[in-house]
Amino acid sequence: MASQNLQSVPAELSPEEQEREAAGKAYFDRIISEDSRIEPRDWMPEAYRKTLLRQISQHAHSEIIGMQPEANWITRAPSLKRKSILMAKVQDEAGHGLYLYSAAETLGQTRDKMMEDLIAGKARYSSIFNYPAISWADMGAIGWLVDGAAICNQVPLCRASFGPYGRAMVRICKEESFHQRQGFEILLELSNGTPEQKQMAQEAVNRWYAPSLMMFGPPDDDSPNSKQSMAWNIKRFSNDELRSRFVGMMVEQVKVLGLTLPDKDIRFNEETKKWEHGPLDWNEFKEVLAGRGPCNSQRIERRREAHENGAWVREAAVAYARKQAQKEHAA
Amino acid sequence: MTDKDTDFAIEGHGDISVGVQGAGASGDGSASATRITPGNALRPEDIALEVRRGQVKPSEDVAEFALRIGDDGLILAQRLGHWISRAPELEEDIALGNIALDQLGHARSFLTYAGAAWDKSEDDLAYFRREHEFRSAHLFEQPNGDFAVTIARQFIVSYYQYELYTALTASKDATLAAISAKAVKEVDYHRDHSAQWVLRLAGGTDESRARIIQGFKLVWPYVDELFEDDELTTRLAEAGVAVQPSSLRAGFDRLTGEIMAEAELDIPAVPQALGGGRRGKHSEFLGYIIAEMQVLAREHPGASW
Numbered sequence: 001m002a003s004q005n006l007q008s009v010p011a012e013l014s015p016e017e018q019e020r021e022a023a024g025k026a027y028f029d030r031i032i033s034e035d036s037r038i039e040p041r042d043w044m045p046e047a048y049r050k051t052l053l054r055q056i057s058q059h060a061h062s063e064i065i066g067m068q069p070e071a072n073w074i075t076r077a078p079s080l081k082r083k084s085i086l087m088a089k090v091q092d093e094a095g096h097g098l099y100l101y102s103a104a105e106t107l108g109q110t111r112d113k114m115m116e117d118l119i120a121g122k123a124r125y126s127s128i129f130n131y132p133a134i135s136w137a138d139m140g141a142i143g144w145l146v147d148g149a150a151i152c153n154q155v156p157l158c159r160a161s162f163g164p165y166g167r168a169m170v171r172i173c174k175e176e177s178f179h180q181r182q183g184f185e186i187l188l189e190l191s192n193g194t195p196e197q198k199q200m201a202q203e204a205v206n207r208w209y210a211p212s213l214m215m216f217g218p219p220d221d222d223s224p225n226s227k228q229s230m231a232w233n234i235k236r237f238s239n240d241e242l243r244s245r246f247v248g249m250m251v252e253q254v255k256v257l258g259l260t261l262p263d264k265d266i267r268f269n270e271e272t273k274k275w276e277h278g279p280l281d282w283n284e285f286k287e288v289l290a291g292r293g294p295c296n297s298q299r300i301e302r303r304r305e306a307h308e309n310g311a312w313v314r315e316a317a318v319a320y321a322r323k324q325a326q327k328e329h330a331a
Numbered sequence: 332m333t334d335k336d337t338d339f340a341i342e343g344h345g346d347i348s349v350g351v352q353g354a355g356a357s358g359d360g361s362a363s364a365t366r367i368t369p370g371n372a373l374r375p376e377d378i379a380l381e382v383r384r385g386q387v388k389p390s391e392d393v394a395e396f397a398l399r400i401g402d403d404g405l406i407l408a409q410r411l412g413h414w415i416s417r418a419p420e421l422e423e424d425i426a427l428g429n430i431a432l433d434q435l436g437h438a439r440s441f442l443t444y445a446g447a448a449w450d451k452s453e454d455d456l457a458y459f460r461r462e463h464e465f466r467s468a469h470l471f472e473q474p475n476g477d478f479a480v481t482i483a484r485q486f487i488v489s490y491y492q493y494e495l496y497t498a499l500t501a502s503k504d505a506t507l508a509a510i511s512a513k514a515v516k517e518v519d520y521h522r523d524h525s526a527q528w529v530l531r532l533a534g535g536t537d538e539s540r541a542r543i544i545q546g547f548k549l550v551w552p553y554v555d556e557l558f559e560d561d562e563l564t565t566r567l568a569e570a571g572v573a574v575q576p577s578s579l580r581a582g583f584d585r586l587t588g589e590i591m592a593e594a595e596l597d598i599p600a601v602p603q604a605l606g607g608g609r610r611g612k613h614s615e616f617l618g619y620i621i622a623e624m625q626v627l628a629r630e631h632p633g634a635s636w
Contacts, residue, residue: 310419316535
């Protein structure tokens with residue numbers, strides 16, 4: 001792989017190679033300073049490649065693992081229209097995973113290897129999917145809060161300096177916007193329904209609110225990688241900045257829903273012109289991240305099982321393709 | 332709900348057009364942001380609207396017939412939906428999910444239309460009928476098994492449905508013809524998908540070949556039931572509304588036979604099961620399928636979702 005070669009033999013570059021390196025670096029620096037786009041064949045610093053690969057593969061894994069809590073309700077969706085929307089949504093997530101794995105592959109990592117790392121517990125995915133979806137209203141809260149937070153995070157990524165990532169995000173954000181609307185609709189319907197339905201909706205919002213705020217990542221003073229990502233035009237806004245914007249949006253939307261957010265400390269700070277929220281339990285965040293959330297092992301086990309049960313199918317497809325190619329070659 | 336209520340535009344994040352119109356724009360009170368279908372495809376909501384306006388109402392016979400094929404799609408969608416997040420490859424999560432969605436879409440249209448005869452909605456029919464009131468054939472309720480069983484089942488289903496919907500596009504019942512015209516285009520893709528996999532699994536590895544042979548053995552007993560005529564289909568065929576299921580058999584045999592021959596697979600020499608799904612006689616599987624499907628709706632009778 002190109003990235004490994006660059007790492008392993010840095011000292012043995014010939015004068016021509018050194019010149020190419022220098023020209024590549026100059027080009028990279030100019031592209032970044034012009035806020036333009038780096039493409040897969042362009043020279044890039046090793047750390048830039050690694051950061052992107054980590055971020056994009058984590059994002060892809062989040063889509064794939066994120067299918068599970070919602071797939072959990074497909075067979076029990078309470079109306080055929082909702083069933084159909086939910087199926088389409090979970091299917092979109094598989095599609096997002098595919099675009100993102102493809103974007104990551106342009107950085108020199110295969111999808112198989114990324115999947116292997118996920119199953120081996122070596123790769124991370126968004127911690128929020130380690131919480132269980134225990135009621136139908138969770139389909140609403142996940143769409144409204146979790147996808148809502150994802151949109152806030154992801155819309156700026158459409159302008160990420162790495163071309164394949166930015167382009168994948170444009171399409172993903174369009175679909176995420178639909179996902180958030182369907183979540184909002186589910187909650188609105190429940191909130192205007194029977195008292196039991198409304199209670200179901202409120203409980204779901206109560207459970208998903210804090211985890212969704214923590215989706216933006218640790219507070220800025222505890223987020224060591226953010227600064228470099230911002231310098232490379234991958235990340236555009238800080239974690240706290242995005243979190244504050246998200247709170248501001250939710251605080252308005254929750255009124256339309258006729259529900260409340262489980263946070264008495266939300267306020268608009270007139271001085272900073274930013275929305276503020278109550279304290280978040282970052283200890284819990286770290287615990288879940290470290291694998292001690294309610295569903296960590298269940299989620300990975302389900303992925304492992306699907307992957308291993310499908311091994312014979314993938315092998316058959318490869319064997320068949322090889323035989324067909326031989327036939328064509330012989331003809 | 333208006334556009335304004337659900338306007339999630341995010342300011343200052345660049346140029347993102349969501350490409351989704353809110354409810355306010357269409358002027359249809361039942362419209363929603365999640366009812367986006369490209370082109371002029373016929374949606375279950377359109378049929379429901381026609382029913383409400385009194386523009387269409389099926390005869391008792393047509394409703395019974397629509398119930399049969401609607402139940403086929405519904406039960407199969409319920410089965411296929413289980414694959415989403417469990418498929419052998421991401422591409423198959425998407426493909427099987429898509430087929431499930433198509434089947435559910437057809438089911439919703441047929442059930443909405445059928446329900447118009449009895450003043451019932453698609454959801455009344457899906458969630459508040461009991462086992463013996465379902466009219467699906469046994470093939471559709473067969474368990475997913477491994478990927479090979481699912482593909483074998485899907486192969487039979489899609490070739491059967493293709494013949495059926497093609498014939499129904501000439502129905503004298505305009506609604507049946509319209510739903511079928513949309514469905515046949517989608518089922519054509521399902522045929523392609525399952526045929527490709529039959530060839531791959533049969534011609535792949537020893538293991539995949541053994542599994543697809545076993546898969547066909549498990550589902551083939553439920554083929555004959557699909558092509559059985561009865562009093563209802565006889566009356567509808569005479570009226571030019573439907574065709575006798577037996578008339579679809581030759582096309583099915585020829586086209587599936589071509590693929591089976593290419594895959595070097597024999598039609599399994601297994602006895603045909605008695606069937607009876609069209610009369611509400613089901614296997615042990617259906618009870619569990621509908622228990623899971625109906626549980627939440629039945630906890631909250633009369634609720635809107």
